[in-house]
Amino acid sequence: MKRYRNESKELKVMRSLGSRMDLSEPDRNYLVSLEKGYEGECKFDGLIAPYLDGRILLNDLLLEHKNTVFQLDSLLMSSLKIILFEVKNLEGDYYLERDCWFLSTGKEITNPLHQLQRSTILLRNLLKGLGISLPIESYLVFVNPEFYLYQAPTNLPIIFHPQLNRYFTNMQKERSFLKNHHYDIGKQLLSLELTDAPSFRLPKYDYSLLKKGIQCFACGGMYGELLKTTLVCKNCGRTEGFEPALLRTVDEFKLLFPERKVTTNAIHDWCGIVKKRLTIRNVLTRNYRLINKGKSSYFEGEISNSTD
Ligand SMILES: [Zn+2]
Numbered sequence: 001m002k003r004y005r006n007e008s009k010e011l012k013v014m015r016s017l018g019s020r021m022d023l024s025e026p027d028r029n030y031l032v033s034l035e036k037g038y039e040g041e042c043k044f045d046g047l048i049a050p051y052l053d054g055r056i057l058l059n060d061l062l063l064e065h066k067n068t069v070f071q072l073d074s075l076l077m078s079s080l081k082i083i084l085f086e087v088k089n090l091e092g093d094y095y096l097e098r099d100c101w102f103l104s105t106g107k108e109i110t111n112p113l114h115q116l117q118r119s120t121i122l123l124r125n126l127l128k129g130l131g132i133s134l135p136i137e138s139y140l141v142f143v144n145p146e147f148y149l150y151q152a153p154t155n156l157p158i159i160f161h162p163q164l165n166r167y168f169t170n171m172q173k174e175r176s177f178l179k180n181h182h183y184d185i186g187k188q189l190l191s192l193e194l195t196d197a198p199s200f201r202l203p204k205y206d207y208s209l210l211k212k213g214i215q216c217f218a219c220g221g222m223y224g225e226l227l228k229t230t231l232v233c234k235n236c237g238r239t240e241g242f243e244p245a246l247l248r249t250v251d252e253f254k255l256l257f258p259e260r261k262v263t264t265n266a267i268h269d270w271c272g273i274v275k276k277r278l279t280i281r282n283v284l285t286r287n288y289r290l291i292n293k294g295k296s297s298y299f300e301g302e303i304s305n306s307t308d
Pocket residue numbers: 216217218219220221233234235236237238
């Protein structure tokens with residue numbers, strides 16, 4: 001049993017805004033840190049992948065216990081225990097002084113072990129409330145080989161990049177025999193998941209101020225005009241069929257403006273470069289259900305399974 005990782009909604013929104021408006025410097029840095037975090041998590045997924053036999057891996061769980069929301073990067077369950085991995089993709093030199101973490105420049109950062117302790121306690125209490133009593137171990141994992149931490153005591157629950165393979169190899173030596181109730185716990189955790197992160201740190205944005213257009217799948221630049229059924233990127237020269245590009249652009253519209261209806265006119269305006277409304281209407285009709293309500297009609301759901 002395995003739950004794959006996707007870009008968070010937050011990262012998708014920030015990426016889209018990044019190419020459709022000028023972000024302030026703190027927002028640009030925030031986007032970079034989200035990209036970096038996601039890159040680190042994907043790297044971790046690749047490293048742990050060969051060691052998952054007899055284990056359940058759940059990624060990116062957003063849970064709540066007694067009105068406190070917490071996020072788990074990676075939860076690994078064997079028949080013996082649950083292991084939490086909080087994945088960090090920091091690079092550069094850092095040092096520790098007692099309980100405080102500093103960049104080599106002397107700037108203090110939030111102690112990542114506190115976040116790990118907090119999620120561990122919340123998960124433990126949540127499981128207790130469900131009558132589940134598997135022991136929990138938790139680790140901070142540094143996946144970037146360019147990260148170094150001076151003055152780190154040896155007893156901290158940290159796995160550094162050069163230790164990861166050895167850690168996983170040893171972990172695998174502990175045999176795990178999953179029974180149905182372990183799968184039930186996995187399903188139960190997934191069913192408790194919050195679908196929306198309640199507190200996105202997003203910049204304010206306004207439809208009228210966003211750049212309209214269809215983004216290139218490869219470089220994120222905007223496509224030039226539509227030539228028959230093909231879009232050509234002026235930036236990187238790649239081409240893409242119109243239909244998948246339009247569906248992706250509709251997804252982006254729905255993500256940024258969940259309160260707006262998907263109509264031919266709305267998408268025509270959002271895409272900017274498509275001359276005929278009919279071209280858009282045809283694709284929408286093929287892929288969504290048309291809902292007629294009095295004078296207004298709009299598209300909803302997806303009728304094909306052509307999206308990834
Ligand atoms: Zn491009």
